[in-house]
Amino acid sequence: MPSTSSTDRAEKRARTTTPTRRRFLRSSVAAGTLAATGLAGCTSRIVGSDDQSPSESDPLKIGVYGGVFKEVLDGALVEPFTEDSGIPAQSEPQSIGDAMVKLKQAVDAGEAPVDVVVVAPDARIRGTDMGTWLNYSPDDISRLDAVIDDLVAKGDQGDIVGIGGFGWSLNLTTNTEVMDQPLTSWKDLWNDQYASQLAANRLPGDGFLLDIAAHTFDEFNGRDSLRTKEDIRAVMERVTEVNPQIGLWWAQEAEAQQPLREGNIGATQMYNDVSLVMKEKGAPVETRFPEEGGVLNFGSWTIVRTTNYPDAAKQFVDYAIRSDVQTQITEQLYSVPTIGESELNLSDDLYQKVYGPGPEAAIRPYNRLYLEKEQWLSEQWKQTVLS
Amino acid sequence: MGDDRLPDGGTVRGSDRERERTRGGLLRALTGGTVDLPGSIARLYLGACLAFIVAPIAIIVAISVTPEQFLTFPPNGFSLRWFDEVLSNADWQLALLNSLVIAAGASVIAASIGLSLAFAIDRYDVRYTSFLRGIGVLPILIPPVIIGVAFMSYFFLIGISGTLLNLVVAHGVFYSPFSLVLISTGLDEMDRSVEEAAMNLGATQWQTLRTVTFPIIRSNVFSGVLFAFILSLNEYIIAFLVSGFTVTTVPIKIFSSLRYSYSPTIAAISVLYIVLTTAVVATVEYYTGGIWN
Amino acid sequence: MAGETETETPYTRDRSESSGRLRGWLNDRSESIVLGYPLAMLALFFAVPLFLLIATSFYPKPSGEYYQVGFTLEHYRRLFTVPLYFRRLGFTVALSMATAFGCLAIGYPVAYTLARMDSRLRRRVYITTIVSTMWLTYIIRSYAWTVILSKNGVLNEFLLTIGAIDTALSLTPGIWALAIGMTYVFLPFAILTLYSSINNIDPELEEASKNLGADRFQTFRNVTVPLSKNGIYSAWMLVFILALGAYIVPRLLGKPAQWTLPVIIGNQSLNNLNVPFGAALSIAMMVVVIVILVAGYELLGLGSEEMAGAGGGTDG
């Protein structure tokens, strides 16, 4: 297996980057701190221990979003996995979007605070570039074939970086008590009859307004209109026109959900799955796949490079793409499954709910753009769109 | 009163006040000691201020009993399910416990740093007083986000990461300036001759500190501890960064669940906090005979 | 009388060196301990991270990647050339100052009334109430204010009912919601600080002033306020600093144009992983804040008092 050698090297490197100097610092400072505070925390995992299996006291740690997300994943994935494989596993709720700095630092320090983590595409790409993820052989994942092709993120040599776990579609969700009709087109964001009544995600790489504008308006040419700064500027110019309509720029879903429920805003960009949960729980909201297509993105299961349990982690990822697991998660979260339709056992109604017009109709965002030009973009964004 | 009436420079600060006290005492006796302070406008203003303080609490209490799965105001019914959720859910319990332990440890560290530094600055003939004061206040001047990143890098560098201790130390150091400022203020404002009186009566420095100085600046010290405790309890970003992935506090837990809306558990936790505060403050007041008197 | 006291029970001090060894040791070393402990803690857990932070602000950060060890002035150049950042810094400082003054304006009368309240029970109830608001997470307090200030919120309904307005005001998110929210979350800090300070002022001083013919306002201005100068400065400074670091409240109650520098720093560090630039922004902010605090300290004359006090009990 020639492809694993680089992986092995990476692992080895990680485990041996603990020079004595740091050990010394570590022990002396820790001792000092202990003495100073008289408080003992739980000891951190120190890299370099022998590769062994996860145990009850040191289970396989899975980084996931918290709240309902964690509840569902615990019930549909983590606990069944432990039952099935006998490997103790535990989910760790995190604000994953903010956690990349932490992961990077931990990995650089040779530590693995979590072993497996589900990340959005931008974070996955970033992690790949920074060497945060473990690259492993496709042979390690028995069910790989079931996964929709482009949802397996691969490294340069064909080794695996991440495997799609579930997806979400960014749609338009309307409070039907405030607005007569649910919004059905992205163009509505540009419609000045909705002055101050709408909401949108403020992060360019989360709200994808550039992608949306490039796909929605005829003067642009989809992703091709986002290749050069000059072109992007033109699209951004167009995006700036949504500003009068946007009464609320949010960064996290919950920030928009409350105002939407309470009618403080009439409609917003919102994830399909979140909206369906909201509606199910009694909120007066309707979500629509916009005519131009929802913005479809997938969260990938990635393995942290410095993990002590690469084998257990791979087993977990393999388990996460089992069809019954995928079905369950989809049923409970209304997320988009990442394995082929034929593998699943979804009702038509549910399929309709989560896919709408189907994956082919969706806008697949230009994720890499938001990384390659991030500084420029974030500055331009704050100075034009958000001003 | 001529210059001669000024206290000898050698006497302590506050002696002027003491002198005024006597005069005031006489005046008070003459005037019958009436305090005619808040007039009706003042009272109205005060009422508005208190309403400003209380209104949000009332709203939070109201939404904590919503039977619905979202924060709802006004609530469409009455249910204690969210209290039950907080009190019976092991994750919430752990997060709550972590938060309280971290806050307690951090407030102890913050107070100990603030107290000793305030004393050092105040008491000893230390050169560079303003330098020390500056150093003491500096931690809080760095935005939490970035000090969080710095702490995180540092903890990884020295190899302690992902423990409660990280948070305790990070919060303790970060919030120590509050203790320092408050205790310094207390020391500045107290009549220092009482300490000399104590030493003159045979009390060692330590005894003086324990039996005289500390009781007098107690409300300042306690405010410092309280501030650190509360700020630590509420602090998200530093905690998030230095906690690794394994230590969960209440704010971390709340933030991690933001994808699926604000859960009314937050309101329930808040109400529990209010109850807890009332209990703690009442107990402390009862046993100490009044912190803020 | 002298004879009487000296006969049976000699009420004199025992001057022998019998004090406990530990206590003696502590006393002998108290100075170095009292100064050494905080300095060691700050050196170990603050100076070193701060140094790392300063070093980090000079590290290059290639696009899409993490920062690398090296040296570049790029971040500082960007900070000074892109007007966005200084504008935001200015806004952040202005907002924090306004918050601090707002907290003083509301907090001082409250603290004063509390300190001069005759009923101990009532005072305890009020203080406990004020303290309890501090325990609410910023998120929930921000939410409570959106409930009050939003378009279908309590305030709008009230104003519409009494006919003060015709159409609902859109207050949140917005500058007013932000200002109110910031003031609200930091007010208890101001009140408690001011309370401790005002409580130390002898009420008889105020009566003395009134007795000398000063009206209530003059007394307040000439007696109460000057005597609580330290407390006022402390309260102002605490709120100012807390407000500067505020992250959640501006995010939840402000429009993007009103997001404060820490939000941007957070965005840079967490979303863009540009820690070096975040560090540079932080250092710029720190410098500006220090300048403001020192200026305030000097302006209020606290500095000169400090100089006088440094001599300790001199009469020369």
Added chain:
Amino acid sequence: MSRIELDGLTKVYGSDVVAVDDIDLTVKDGEFVTLVGPSGCGKTTTLRCIAGFETVTDGRIAMDDREITAEPPYRRDVGMVFQSFALFPHMTVEENVAYGMRVADRDFSDTEVDDRVTEMLAMIELPGIEERMPSQLSGGQQQRVALARALALNPGALLLDEPLASLDEKLRKQMQAELSRIQKDLGVTTVFVTHNQEEAMTMSDRIVVLNDGEFEQVGSPDTVYHEPESIFVADFIGKANVFRGSVTGGEEGVVDVDTDTGVLKATADDRLDAGTDVGVVVRPEGISLERHETEDAIGDGGTRANVTAGEVNLVQMLGGTVEYRVYTDAGTELIVTTQAGEQRATPIERGDRVRVSFAAERARALSIESIVENRVVDVRPEIEAETGS
């Protein structure tokens, strides 16, 4: 009780502020010594050096034969009463008085402590106030409690730092007496600091007049008052009329001084050379007043060498004495006091022309080098304020 010795005591603040400059003083066992002087003269610093609150720059301090220069305050056997009283505001009177016993290394039983507190409160004539808080006491009561506290452990010496300064006039008089009584009863060595010369005069065995960190004069109240060794002392202790001038001649301890008021005869301790600038100091009670009804000759020679005329500006009854302000024809204002009982045929009133005279024995010529500004008459403002009210 103990003897206190100061030997070359020097205290310098910073690098060049000399608060106390090389002073030597022995306070005898049981003696009441008062340090008096204007603000900033170093008297409080001296006291604080004895108490151990200031580190001595140079010199040594000893109690009896034990050197205590470097001892911390809590190992010195001195009790102190502070200007602000410094009662512990968070403790009751009992706790305040018992404090020294509570913190002492040796154990006092509760009964011993109770007994002693009761005894001390009896001594200060405030029995039964054990449970009160300091804030519930009047200034005078606080002062006495502070005294009781300082004396509870029978200190070798008692230090009093302007303890009466914050009391009103009547209370102050009362406390002066009280303090003297207690001090005499206990026979405790006492060092008293005040800027009020009157207090110094009435209470002390010896007075030390300090100026600018140095001793101006040490002596009994009587000596210091009647035989001041410098203009400063004359000026500071009691009221004094000072005529500036220069020596023109003289013999046998009496010199002639040429002043604006004319040539005055005054006694002089030292031989003052002709041409020396001097001040002629006359106490108010050393001057006689006579109604000046006719323009008859001024100066009848002999003992009444010093005579001038003026107009009465002010007449004040001060209990036992009457004080007059006289504006002389030479343009100076004089203070003159007479016994109230000294009946005259027609009382002298404001506006009357008077003849002013004093004997050479009542006038002292003192070298003027230490006096900078020309203060002809120095009326301590506080006295004016007190007596005027």
